[in-house]
Amino acid sequence: VRGWKKKTEPGLFPHFKQQRIHFAACGTSQILFLSQAGTVYQSEVVTKDTAAATKEFFITKPQLLKSLSEKNIIQVACGNNHSLALSKEGQLFAWGQNTYGQLGIDTKGASQPVPQCVTSLTGMPVAQITAGGEHSFALSLSGAVFGWGRNDRGQLGLKDTEDRHKPNYVKLLECKKTIHISCGEEHTAVLTKIYSFGRGENGQLGNRETGDQLVPLPVNITDTPDKNGTENGLTTKPAVKRIFAGGNQSFAERNDEVGLVPSVNPSALNTLKKIMTLDSLLEKEMDKNTTKAIVRAFSSSQNLSGSFLDVSKDGHFNTNGEACAQKLFPTNTQTIINEIQQQLIPYPCIFDFETKLEVLSLETKTLRNKNSQPALRLAVSRDRIVQDALCGLTLNRSAGYFAALQVQFIGESCVGHGVSQEFFTLFSQELHSNGQIFHCSQYSELLWFPRKEPERGDGFHLVGILCGLAVSNGFICNFHFPLALYKKLLHVQPTLEDLKELSLTGEKLQKLLDCEDEDVEDIYSLQFSVAEETADGQRVDHELIPGGSRIAVQKHNRKQYVDAYVDYKLNTSVKDQFEAFSQGFRSSLSVPVVNIFHPEELRAVIHGNTEYEWELLEQNAKYNGYTQTDTTVRNFWKVFESLKEKKKKRFLTFLSGSERIPAGGIRGFRITILNLRRNEPDSFYPCAYTCHMTLDLPNYSSIEILEEKLLHAIKFSEEFNAVPPQYL
Numbered sequence: 039v040r041g042w043k044k045k046t047e048p049g050l051f052p053h054f055k056q057q058r059i060h061f062a063a064c065g066t067s068q069i070l071f072l073s074q075a076g077t078v079y080q081s082e083v084v085t086k087d088t089a090a091a092t093k094e095f096f097i098t099k100p101q102l103l104k105s106l107s108e109k110n111i112i113q114v115a116c117g118n119n120h121s122l123a124l125s126k127e128g129q130l131f132a133w134g135q136n137t138y139g140q141l142g143i144d145t146k147g148a149s150q151p152v153p154q155c156v157t158s159l160t161g162m163p164v165a166q167i168t169a170g171g172e173h174s175f176a177l178s179l180s181g182a183v184f185g186w187g188r189n190d191r192g193q194l195g196l197k198d199t200e201d202r203h204k205p206n207y208v209k210l211l212e213c214k215k216t217i218h219i220s221c222g223e224e225h226t227a228v229l230t231k232i233y234s235f236g237r238g239e240n241g242q243l244g245n246r247e248t249g250d251q252l253v254p255l256p257v258n259i260t261d262t263p264d265k266n267g268t269e270n271g272l273t274t275k276p277a278v279k280r281i282f283a284g285g286n287q288s289f290a291e292r293n294d295e296v297g298l299v300p301s302v303n304p305s306a307l308n309t310l311k312k313i314m315t316l317d318s319l320l321e322k323e324m325d326k327n328t329t330k331a332i333v334r335a336f337s338s339s340q341n342l343s344g345s346f347l348d349v350s351k352d353g354h355f356n357t358n359g360e361a362c363a364q365k366l367f368p369t370n371t372q373t374i375i376n377e378i379q380q381q382l383i384p385y386p387c388i389f390d391f392e393t394k395l396e397v398l399s400l401e402t403k404t405l406r407n408k409n410s411q412p413a414l415r416l417a418v419s420r421d422r423i424v425q426d427a428l429c430g431l432t433l434n435r436s437a438g439y440f441a442a443l444q445v446q447f448i449g450e451s452c453v454g455h456g457v458s459q460e461f462f463t464l465f466s467q468e469l470h471s472n473g474q475i476f477h478c479s480q481y482s483e484l485l486w487f488p489r490k491e492p493e494r495g496d497g498f499h500l501v502g503i504l505c506g507l508a509v510s511n512g513f514i515c516n517f518h519f520p521l522a523l524y525k526k527l528l529h530v531q532p533t534l535e536d537l538k539e540l541s542l543t544g545e546k547l548q549k550l551l552d553c554e555d556e557d558v559e560d561i562y563s564l565q566f567s568v569a570e571e572t573a574d575g576q577r578v579d580h581e582l583i584p585g586g587s588r589i590a591v592q593k594h595n596r597k598q599y600v601d602a603y604v605d606y607k608l609n610t611s612v613k614d615q616f617e618a619f620s621q622g623f624r625s626s627l628s629v630p631v632v633n634i635f636h637p638e639e640l641r642a643v644i645h646g647n648t649e650y651e652w653e654l655l656e657q658n659a660k661y662n663g664y665t666q667t668d669t670t671v672r673n674f675w676k677v678f679e680s681l682k683e684k685k686k687k688r689f690l691t692f693l694s695g696s697e698r699i700p701a702g703g704i705r706g707f708r709i710t711i712l713n714l715r716r717n718e719p720d721s722f723y724p725c726a727y728t729c730h731m732t733l734d735l736p737n738y739s740s741i742e743i744l745e746e747k748l749l750h751a752i753k754f755s756e757e758f759n760a761v762p763p764q765y766l
Contacts, residue, residue: 051742053100056651065116065169068134071100075654075705076110078103078123105153106131107657117169117187117221118672123153124167128155130176138172139203140187146203158204159184170221175206181216183208183228191224191237209302227257229607231585235351290579394634395643395702401631402510411441414507419448419462423468424475425459428500446743456728459695462508462515470518475501484520487612487619489570498615503621505644514646514696522608524637524644527615527623532608534600556593564591566599570605582606602611639701646698651688652679654704663713664735671711673741677748685752692752693733711735723751 047172049438054071057079061072071079071373078658079100086094086370106123109131113124113675120134120141143157159176162184166177170325173194178336184205185194192199195208211228218229224237261653388396418426425450445461446453449681469485475497476485487498501517508515520538538544555561566586581587582602591599609616624632635643664671687697699707710732716722720734720743726733738744 056653058705061114063116063121065121066118068116068119069097069100070114070116070121071110071711074116074656074703076112077657078106078111078114080121085462088163090744103153113167115167115169117174118171118223120155120169120174121171122167122174124164128163128165130167132156132174133460135172138188138201139407140169140172140174142186142205144173145206152522156205158733166219166386168219170226171223172225173217173221173224175226177219181214181647183211183216183219184225188224189459193221193224193226193237195226196685199713208497210609212396232389237249282745318641343414357435367760369558369650389634391639392643395640397463398509398631400641402627406442406510413444414441416443416461417448418445420464421690423461424472428466428497431500431503431533432496443513452729454729456548456668456695456726456730458511459728461503462513463696465504466515466517469501479541481523482520483518484540486520486523486540487615489611496618498618499622502619502624503626504622505619506623506626508644509632512642514700515646515699516698519641519645521637521641524640526608526632527620527641528635528637530637532604534604537604537607541607547603550591550596553596558596560594561588562591565589566591566602568603570611580611586703588725641744642701646696646705647701648698649703650683650686651704655707655709658705658708658709660708661713662710662732664711668736669687670713670737670744673744674711674735674748676741677745685749688752693728694731695728709730709733713737723747725751 046499057077058074058710059071060074063070063072066084067083069081069083071081073079079102081100082098084096093389105681108126109123109125109129110127111123112126113122115122117134117140123131125131130142132143133150133153134141135149136143136145136147141150142151142158143154144157144711150710162176162182163175163179165179170193171188173185173189176184178184183195185196185208186202187194189196191200194202194206194521195210196202196206196242197210211230214228216228216230221227222229222237229521249657273583277702326554372555411554416427416430444453445458447461469475469484478485479530505515505517507513520536520540522532522540525532525536535545536544538548549558550558550562550564553561564682568580568582569577569582571577579587582599583589589595621678634641651723656678659666661668661671678689681689690699692698692709693709708731710730711734712727712734714734714736718734722736724735724747735744736747738747
């Protein structure tokens with residue numbers, strides 16, 4: 039067996055350099071790996087006897103479970119010798135040993151090498167799956183608990199010790215609001231309050247007993263008084279966050295923090311609860327009886343007149359209880375909301391990157407709907423991308439920049455997301471090459487603000503607007519800006535590391551700090567000043583500190599010099615230029631939503647992602663007029679896989695308008711391969727409908743013709759087309 043030997047220390051698993059694995063489950067004889075794309079890989083754990091009467095363990099190379107590759111798996115679990123997988127659509131699959139019915143399928147006792155659908159739970163919205171030694175559990179979205187498999191220790195919680203070959207509803211956990219299940223070797227724990235059942239000889243049930251338990255019983259976790267005693271009137275109640283059941287032990291993770299809103303007056307909350315019952319005034323259901331009452335009330339003039347008299351709820355002078363409650367409701371609600379908001383943490387670290395992207399998208403849509411502005415249209419020439427774009431923004435300055443952006447190239451008819459994406463790609467290329475607005479570092483090829491005013495005085499402001507529009511509209515634009523710019527946008531102070539990224543001077547300053555010689559002054563001959571060239575070509579010295587031109591840089595003050603130099607280059611010398619850019623950037627974005635990002639994340643949102651997981655492109659592809667197994671489709675992916683990295687990137691540009699992928703990664707980059715069923719397909723070239731991420735791929739007669747036509751299209755095509763509606 040060729041695999042991985044047992045190691046005593048953690049080591050890098052060598053087989054997933056191209057995939058992103060976000061979960062792994064281990065059994066006695068198998069390991070499952072779940073990728074972010076929803077595919078499952080399986081390794082076998084093989085034991086081998088040695089001459090020393092010990093055993094060596096080997097892990098085989100992970101193999102893709104092809105039968106699950108199209109199922110979009112979101113959870114996996116391993117028992118000793120069986121496995122479970124849950125798809126996004128709610129299907130449950132099981133495979134492996136079935137001696138005790140742990141697979142939950144009709145075939146009793148027979149092992150299943152290939153994943154089988156557990157049909158007994160079809161239609162049940164499953165939220166979680168878990169596996170013990172030889173038993174399995176599933177939890178529905180409503181909190182219903184189902185168990186099956188080995189039950190000799192009562193680990194299924196069904197009041198007996200009989201094995202179950204199909205999922206059985208654990209009635210004793212009904213109405214317990216179960217939110218999580220964890221299985222040990224022969225026992226089970228569920229999280230509501232914590233209930234445990236099954237084998238208990240090692241105390242793993244947490245009930246201070248060592249006998250088996252056939253029914254679920256709660257595990258007591260003692261409350262802990264607040265360390266401040268009764269001064270603040272608080273007690274700390276142990277909130278169990280997660281539970282873990284191992285072979286012969288169980289763990290519960292407690293959260294002993296004081297309540298999230300400790301400062302809210304309890305009486306105020308009680309008042310709010312009473313007032314909130316006013317919702318019933320607004321949410322009345324007209325059932326059959328109500329409908330009949332209305333018909334009777336309006337059937338005669340007497341009833342019609344009387345129906346408008348509400349003697350029991352006289353609101354004279356608005357002094358009745360209901361009127362007072364309506365007046366108090368906004369005041370009391372706002373008071374409590376203010377108190378709660380003060381407890382919230384306004385830091386970007388509380389969200390993961392994917393959540394931040396969702397918040398950004400939602401906030402942008404909300405802001406756009408609130409302003410309800412027509413699309414911001416820019417008409418640009420391919421020969422004057424930057425000039426035309428900035429002129430167009432100037433003409434639309436009074437309209438605001440929260441609208442959707444729509445770009446059209448002069449002389450071309452097509453508009454849409456793909457055209458606008460190509461505009462940003464071309465804009466960034468021209469901005470980088472012409473040097474009319476930003477200075478391009480020869481060392482790093484990154485753009486930075488020049489000290490001289492550009493030819494166009496409002497250029498920084500307008501480029502800032504375009505940068506913000508790229509974010510709010512979901513376009514990728516590699517502006518070639520260094521991380522320092524995004525730090526400044528988020529009010530993070532740039533450091534020497536940022537200057538090192540931008541300029542060779544940063545490396546020289548690092549050598550100055552690393553110098554061990556005492557005679558720093560003689561070696562470097564530096565003063566606390568910077569030589570600058572003015573607009574008219576004259577050379578002047580700028581002092582980094584008062585009197586700096588007369589202060590030599592020595593070993594004891596070199597750190598002060600480096601800090602002052604970095605601050606001058608990245609802050610002071612470009613203050614006005616950056617402020618103009620920043621104002622433009624924030625004029626087209628919601629300020630709070632920008633602030634949830636770290637600088638590295640904000641740069642990734644704008645510049646795009648260059649971590650290509652090419653195999654996910656095929657896994658996520660959709661087909662229109664083709665199937666995944668068609669010869670032309672298989673030939674296309676063979677040709678694509680054979681391309682060098684540079685040509686694969688050019689294919690992305692051909693298909694989407696940019697060689698970079700969205701910040702969330704290529705798994706959110708879904709392409710469609712379209713067959714328009716043309717006559718004589720060998721006469722046509724592939725065509726990219728960038729607005730829809732669709733590749734029109736003729737049904738070529740051979741892989742050689744396909745390769746020739748595809749490479750030609752990638753190299754020469756710059757045309758955008760619109761897919762006929764009937765094919766979308």
